[in-house]
Amino acid sequence: MSRFNALKADAHWQKVWDDRRTFAADDSSPKPKSYVLEMFPYPSGRIHMGHVRNYTMGDVLARFRRMRGFEVLHPMGWDAFGMPAENAAMEKKVHPRGWTLENIATMKAQLKRLGFALDWTRELATCEPDYYGQEQALFLDLYESGLVYRKESAVNWDPVDMTVLANEQVIDGRGWRSGALVERRKLSQWFLKITQFADDLLEGLNGLEHWPDKVKLMQENWIGKSEGLQFRFKLNGETAGADEVEVFTTRPDTIFGSSFVAIAADHPIAQALAAADPEVAAFVELCKAGGTSAAEIETQEKLGLDTGIRASHPFDSNWQLPVYIANFVLMDYGTGAVFGVPAHDQRDFEFASKYGLPIRRVVSEGDKTAPEFHDAEAYTGPGTLVNSHFLDGMDVPDAKRAVITRAEAGGWGTGTTVWRLRDWGVSRQRYWGTPIPMIHCEGCGVVPAPRESLPIELPQDVSFDVPGNPLDRHATWKHVDCPKCGKPARRETDTLDTFVDSSWYFIRFASQPKDKPFDKAIAEQWLPVGQYIGGVEHAILHLLYARFWTRALNHMGMIDVTEPFAGLFTQGMVTHASYYQIEESAEGVERKLYFEPSQIARRGDGTAFLTGTDEDVIVGRVEKMSKSKKNTVDPTEIVDQYGADAVRWFMLSDSPPERDLEWSESGIEGAWRFVQRLWRLFDGLAECADAEGADKDLDKKLHRAIAGVAQDIEALSFNKAVAKLYELVNAIERAQPSASRTAAVRTLARIAAPMVPHLAEEAWAAMGGEGLIADAPWPEVDPALLVDDEVTIAVQVNGKLRHTLVMPKGSAKDVLEAAALAADNVVRTLDGKAPKKVIVVPDRLVNIVA
RNA sequence: GCCCCUGUGGCGAAAUUGGUAGACGCGACCGACUCAAAAUCGGUUGCCGCAAGGCAUGCUGGUUCGAGUCCGGCCAGGGGCACCA
Numbered sequence: 001m002s003r004f005n006a007l008k009a010d011a012h013w014q015k016v017w018d019d020r021r022t023f024a025a026d027d028s029s030p031k032p033k034s035y036v037l038e039m040f041p042y043p044s045g046r047i048h049m050g051h052v053r054n055y056t057m058g059d060v061l062a063r064f065r066r067m068r069g070f071e072v073l074h075p076m077g078w079d080a081f082g083m084p085a086e087n088a089a090m091e092k093k094v095h096p097r098g099w100t101l102e103n104i105a106t107m108k109a110q111l112k113r114l115g116f117a118l119d120w121t122r123e124l125a126t127c128e129p130d131y132y133g134q135e136q137a138l139f140l141d142l143y144e145s146g147l148v149y150r151k152e153s154a155v156n157w158d159p160v161d162m163t164v165l166a167n168e169q170v171i172d173g174r175g176w177r178s179g180a181l182v183e184r185r186k187l188s189q190w191f192l193k194i195t196q197f198a199d200d201l202l203e204g205l206n207g208l209e210h211w212p213d214k215v216k217l218m219q220e221n222w223i224g225k226s227e228g229l230q231f232r233f234k235l236n237g238e239t240a241g242a243d244e245v246e247v248f249t250t251r252p253d254t255i256f257g258s259s260f261v262a263i264a265a266d267h268p269i270a271q272a273l274a275a276a277d278p279e280v281a282a283f284v285e286l287c288k289a290g291g292t293s294a295a296e297i298e299t300q301e302k303l304g305l306d307t308g309i310r311a312s313h314p315f316d317s318n319w320q321l322p323v324y325i326a327n328f329v330l331m332d333y334g335t336g337a338v339f340g341v342p343a344h345d346q347r348d349f350e351f352a353s354k355y356g357l358p359i360r361r362v363v364s365e366g367d368k369t370a371p372e373f374h375d376a377e378a379y380t381g382p383g384t385l386v387n388s389h390f391l392d393g394m395d396v397p398d399a400k401r402a403v404i405t406r407a408e409a410g411g412w413g414t415g416t417t418v419w420r421l422r423d424w425g426v427s428r429q430r431y432w433g434t435p436i437p438m439i440h441c442e443g444c445g446v447v448p449a450p451r452e453s454l455p456i457e458l459p460q461d462v463s464f465d466v467p468g469n470p471l472d473r474h475a476t477w478k479h480v481d482c483p484k485c486g487k488p489a490r491r492e493t494d495t496l497d498t499f500v501d502s503s504w505y506f507i508r509f510a511s512q513p514k515d516k517p518f519d520k521a522i523a524e525q526w527l528p529v530g531q532y533i534g535g536v537e538h539a540i541l542h543l544l545y546a547r548f549w550t551r552a553l554n555h556m557g558m559i560d561v562t563e564p565f566a567g568l569f570t571q572g573m574v575t576h577a578s579y580y581q582i583e584e585s586a587e588g589v590e591r592k593l594y595f596e597p598s599q600i601a602r603r604g605d606g607t608a609f610l611t612g613t614d615e616d617v618i619v620g621r622v623e624k625m626s627k628s629k630k631n632t633v634d635p636t637e638i639v640d641q642y643g644a645d646a647v648r649w650f651m652l653s654d655s656p657p658e659r660d661l662e663w664s665e666s667g668i669e670g671a672w673r674f675v676q677r678l679w680r681l682f683d684g685l686a687e688c689a690d691a692e693g694a695d696k697d698l699d700k701k702l703h704r705a706i707a708g709v710a711q712d713i714e715a716l717s718f719n720k721a722v723a724k725l726y727e728l729v730n731a732i733e734r735a736q737p738s739a740s741r742t743a744a745v746r747t748l749a750r751i752a753a754p755m756v757p758h759l760a761e762e763a764w765a766a767m768g769g770e771g772l773i774a775d776a777p778w779p780e781v782d783p784a785l786l787v788d789d790e791v792t793i794a795v796q797v798n799g800k801l802r803h804t805l806v807m808p809k810g811s812a813k814d815v816l817e818a819a820a821l822a823a824d825n826v827v828r829t830l831d832g833k834a835p836k837k838v839i840v841v842p843d844r845l846v847n848i849v850a
Numbered sequence: 851g852c853c854c855c856u857g858u859g860g861c862g863a864a865a866u867u868g869g870u871a872g873a874c875g876c877g878a879c880c881g882a883c884u885c886a887a888a889a890u891c892g893g894u895u896g897c898c899g900c901a902a903g904g905c906a907u908g909c910u911g912g913u914u915c916g917a918g919u920c921c922g923g924c925c926a927g928g929g930g931c932a933c934c935a
């Protein structure tokens with residue numbers, strides 16, 4: 001009996017698959033097509049366990065679909081533009097391109113080592129001109145269709161480094177390198193009109209049956225359709241040429257509870273006031289403090305400044321409301337102005353409490369109807385309108401309609417739909433991204449770059465010695481002649497958001513001609529992606545942008561697909577305990593000093609210490625593997641130790657794929673033991689190959705497993721498929737030699753093949769299987785073997801289990817009832833009392849109510 | 851601050867979607883094999899109890915003949931928030 005030599009088998013079969021191009025997808029295959037895709041990785045350096053888990057799941061599905069007779073497209077590529085390459089350039093004095101390509105080479109080798117059934121002939125990297133040049137062409141198409149425009153928008157500005165910062169680079173309101181307090185600064189930037197598709201993107205969610213509900217709900221909330229009233233307040237006096245201010249509200253019903261009007265700091269009225277009044281100017285300046293992220297803005301202290309302007313209530317011109325400039329009002333949402341109803345909006349409540357503004361109840365809460373409001377927080381629930389003139393007695397929805405009707409009849413407002421979704425700002429003031437193919441000419445304005453000038457390539461000779469965009473500082477790159485008038489002009493030096501790169505890569509995988517972004521007919525053969533797999537962290541942005549991009553292409557007639565991903569699966573993270581010691585700096589500040597798992601040993605009582613010493617180490621939380629916590633485990637080391645199949649098996653075992661998986665040494669060892677156990681079954685087959693006779697029980701278990709594993713893989717419930725394989729292996733091991741057992745072992749190789757493909761190929765070859773097991777069909781199920789003729793019936797008294805009965809399947813209700821009532825334990829429990837009621841669920845249970 | 855998710859033995863989990871809670875794996879314990887160890891194989895393992903039995907799915911209240919599953923309130927942990935990818 002031999003041991004399975006995983007390292008040898010891995011290398012051998014990976015070479016065979018490569019040489020035969022087993023997993024190259026054939027566009028012209030007559031088979032039904034299936035497109036399985038995992039989110040492509042950012043080439044950050046090395047593969048991490050999260051990648052291994054993600055790609056193993058996709059791989060099992062891809063291999064399974066192949067066995068089921070599909071022509072499968074399962075490609076891989078690199079989301080290769082992004083900030084880390086520029087950071088590496090600054091810190092390690094390397095070129096972003098060289099750094100990225102090196103990472104790609106490393107990570108590709110690591111992926112190949114895991115034996116994924118990938119079509120490497122379609123590999124692409126978004127940082128190559130082949131790819132981003134076609135992206136520039138698509139950007140021009142969008143521009144010509146009116147889906148691209150330019151507007152001012154706020155960025156995080158580091159006043160010391162004089163550079164734009166990503167939200168990630170703002171830590172506690174300060175620039176991560178300079179430590180300077182960050183402020184919001186306006187910049188003219190490129191935007192894509194995603195809001196034009198807001199309704200379509202929302203409606204489209206209904207058709208996505210194979211998406212998780214939670215992701216659909218998150219997108220729905222993100223798009224944030226709300227119906228409301230847009231209306232004008234008359235102002236006492238004129239400011240910036242305006243004698244009115246337009247506000248939007250989703251709660252027009254509460255209009256009689258309003259006690260102030262608030263406008264954004266960058267509202268035109270606020271700007272005009274600031275120009276004339278230094279006090280206002282100072283306040284507007286104060287509102288610019290801090291970064292642009294929602295979390296930061298919304299947790300900031302609420303600040304307001306009374307402008308002295310008064311607004312007339314639309315239903316009572318004698319009722320004057322103060323107009324404030326407030327830092328929590330966003331210019332980007334609605335009209336940049338709101339009216340405040342403190343009793344029924346928490347933010348307004350806090351604001352009114354702080355500035356001593358009236359708080360009036362206008363919606364009843366239970367029996368509370370008086371206008372005086374004494375609660376500690378706003379009431380936002382349902383109720384009846386009170387203290388509201390003609391609205392009194394209506395419920396909230398009726399009152400909303402009534403106010404909108406009056407406003408429209410009176411000509412001072414209209415019922416409107418507004419969206420939380422904002423247009424997509426794609427300009428980035430950075431080098432390592434797709435250059436935006438636009439030219440700025442003093443005479444002609446913005447001019448698109450001519451198609452024949454594409455790809456507009458990034459210059460290679462750039463320096464990262466000083467902060468800021470190297471493209472802007474480059475001596476020659478941005479200087480071009482205007483395509484229209486021929487005079488000297490300036491190239492756009494902003495690059496595209498990397499989310500643009502990932503918004504269409506799945507189309508380019510399906511078809512990648514040299515002269516255009518994709519071939520419509522070929523791409524449509526594969527699209528939409530049948531199953532897309534990736535992290536939940538992409539539930540909103542990436543997935544929404546890709547949906548938008550696909551719809552935009554559809555809108556332009558370039559593709560007959562509206563939704564890019566028919567099926568979506570969001571997988572959990574790979575986690576591990578972190579280990580640290582508390583270190584105190586000279587100033588007395590405590591900080592955690594992390595250690596790698598390989599440096600740690602455990603004592604019997606669970607405490608940990610540094611290997612080779614007796615220094616105690618604190619065992620921290622089990623959390624996402626990350627370099628900063630040093631709790632990562634390098635997959636390649638593990639694969640070299642245990643083989644690809646054991647790693648794959650572990651990634652699929654135990655934890656449901658949508659939940660987090662905790663990496664453990666014992667887990668991978670368990671997986672390795674199972675691989676060896678499987679091998680012993682295959683290897684031992686020769687000794688009893690000519691065994692005869694049927695084993696009906698084992699036949700049943702086998703066919704149950706074939707059906708069950710198929711169902712579980714199709715549902716991506718890999719942990720359940722794994723459990724079913726364990727059960728089958730347990731059953732086979734316990735069975736006596738027979739023809740049934742021999743058949744079960746041979747079939748087992750095929751059922752396990754998608755998960756442990758190297759072992760399966762080795763076994764298949766040893767058993768004299770024809771061709772590759774990768775090309776073998778999934779075994780057929782005999783439906784007759786799936787039915788049981790006997791069932792176990794639970795017998796309950798008052799819902800508590802007292803007995804079980806084994807009865808023929810389909811036994812009549814009265815038979816079951818009689819058998820249940822006759823059971824010893826039931827008689828004892830009833831203690832002579834007559835049952836009040838008996839509930840019988842055929843083939844399942846009898847519940848006696850006493 | 852806003853949106854979303856999760857919570858079941860010592861641990862990862864399963865439960866045909868309202869019908870026998872704990873399949874399967876890990877760990878632990880006992881035993882076989884061995885000079886010994888590893889590997890392997892067999893057994894035990896939710897908690898309390900000698901047993902009969904009772905108690906158990908984060909806490910709490912409800913609906914139901916019956917709740918891990920449905921509804922209300924709370925607690926804890928996690929993900930996202932538009933320039934991280």
